[in-house]
Amino acid sequence: MTKKPEFAPETLALARKLMKRYPEGKHKSALIPILHLAQAEFDGWLSPETMDYVAAILNIQPIEVYEVASFYSMFNLKPVGKCHLEICRTSSCWLMGAEDVVAHISKKLNIKEGETTPDGMFTLKTVECLGSCGTAPVMQVGATYFENLTLEKVDQLLETMKSEGKRRSYTDKVQSSNI
Amino acid sequence: MSRKLLLEHDHVPGINTYAVYRQMNGYASVEKALKSMTPETVLEEVKKSGLRGRGGAGFPTGLKWSFLAKPPGVARYLVCNADESEPGTFKDRYLMERIPHLLIEGMITSSFSLGARTSYIYIRGEYYYVANILEKAIEEAYANGWLGENILGSGFSHDMHVQIGAGAYICGEETALLESLEGKRGNPRIKPPFPAIAGAWGCPTVVNNVETIAAVVPIINEGGEAYSKIGIGKSTGTKLISASGHINKPGVYEIDLGLPVEEFIYSDQYCGGIKGGRTLKAVVAGGSSVPILPAELILKTAKGEPRLMSYESLGDGGFLTGTMLGSGGFIVMDDTTSIVKNLYTFARFYHHESCGQCSPCREGTGWMEKILHKILDGHGTLADVDLLWDIQGKIEGKTICPLGEAAAWPVAAAIRHFRAEFEEYVTNPQSIKDVKHYYRLHNLQPA
The missing domain is CATH 3.10.20.600 (Ubiquitin-like (UB roll))
Known part of the structure; x- marks a missing residue:
């Protein structure tokens, strides 16, 4: 990103509104919610420039943003694909075949965990328990939980995502999952 | 047949909307509390009910509420712990997604008792779409007069907000949650002071699990005594x-x-x-x-x-x-499950989720993961099994927060009850039961 990050006016207005949810002088509490907005608006990751911009909005030191962004696993400090495939790997999902799902996607897209396809469409990641153990195995892509996965279902999903070609973010407004 | 106090209407179409929820007697506990009870009598009912924290610790809820400091002129807060991240647990997500107003109702009734003018629902970041469901329900509650100024003309005013996390199991620990709410890294605080004295922004705070707060609704509607008669002991x-x-x-x-x-x-x-x-x-x-x-x-x-x-x-x-x-x-x-492999997924989890403040947890969880990986890889020794036992014993009780225990207990129990399986893995690596893992590790095709 060469151009300086700047929120769209409506996002900036939302950020300012979020900052008013806390007691007087405690607006730093809005940091994590605003980082989510920033990650969604600025290509799915938090560049140093983006984090500095968020620090300026909150009127806090940049280090206060860096230390938080680096602590939470949902914040990407490097670029990721438009569809960040996050597959749960903990106990129940493992019991129900999550490793097969990961191996299948890895083979199909020819990327290993942590890698992005050359076209910038997909990044593959395994994550810890997503709270979807009864509908395991599960994959989160942006705001959506894809549950009770089978390899066929995965193939279909990847096709759909690829043909849509759009970035999926946690902040997307989506319908409820299939539980 | 168990009765349903929380999920009675979970399959009613549209129960996630205010109109249907209200038809099903929704917000009755707020009406009852604000019109015919005092903060003290609400607390008495919760005490009588015997309700214990549903997040995992099982601490009596009424007692926790009674610890809340009430210095004059200082704000008090109720914070709902919706960080549900304990592997194997997905009940709070179900409840919030299906019946968001039940949580909101419980939050209002509880806040009335605690004297909290403002409350927050801290929800894990992965549940972003659930946070949107809650936000919508909160808007409906404001629009219908259950939130805001002077609710039902009672003089009680209340505001409620959803606070989103960003992926950190440790934020389910109440003091880490409060740090995160304040826009910081989720490092647990040293207790005392407990949140009841100095919680969110240094003010007295009660942190309760989603299910605990939801249970306040039937307790107030039916009475604490009726609730206490369900269950055993x-x-x-x-x-x-x-x-x-x-x-x-x-x-x-x-x-x-x-x-x-x-x-x-x-x-x-x-x-x-x-x-x-x-x-x-x-x-x-x-x-x-x-x-x-x-x-x-x-x-x-x-x-x-x-x-x-x-x-x-x-x-x-x-x-x-x-x-x-x-x-x-x-x-x-x-009977096909590899206990060793399952334990490895837990050990990897706790290593990933340790906040890193305390050395025994930060280092110990990593060691346990690596040793289990070595055993699964067919290179373990009997001494490794003893080493695992030794490490877990040196984490337990030596950390600021209970994540240390949470990481140690599963290791101790797996070895305690399934030691023979661990020994089989190290003395006879060909027997490794989880063939898929073994073959994948060595790029072999299973026969």
């Missing part, structure tokens, strides 16, 4: 159980505490038995942190009595032969 009321793993009917079940474990696993009303007609090998009864138990000890206590789904019965025998009800995350494993 000091395990009163109903509990949401998240059932997963090798069972025919995974899902969220509301049970009367005291239901026999055997009935829960095998009855068609609940888990419906083991998938594919296989045999039960082990159960993790209360989320990943609690000790795993082999089939014979989860169905019956060491004394030979039927094991019940209650705080006391699951705890019977201590950690030698018992476990904990915990969060109610009930993971069932059949």
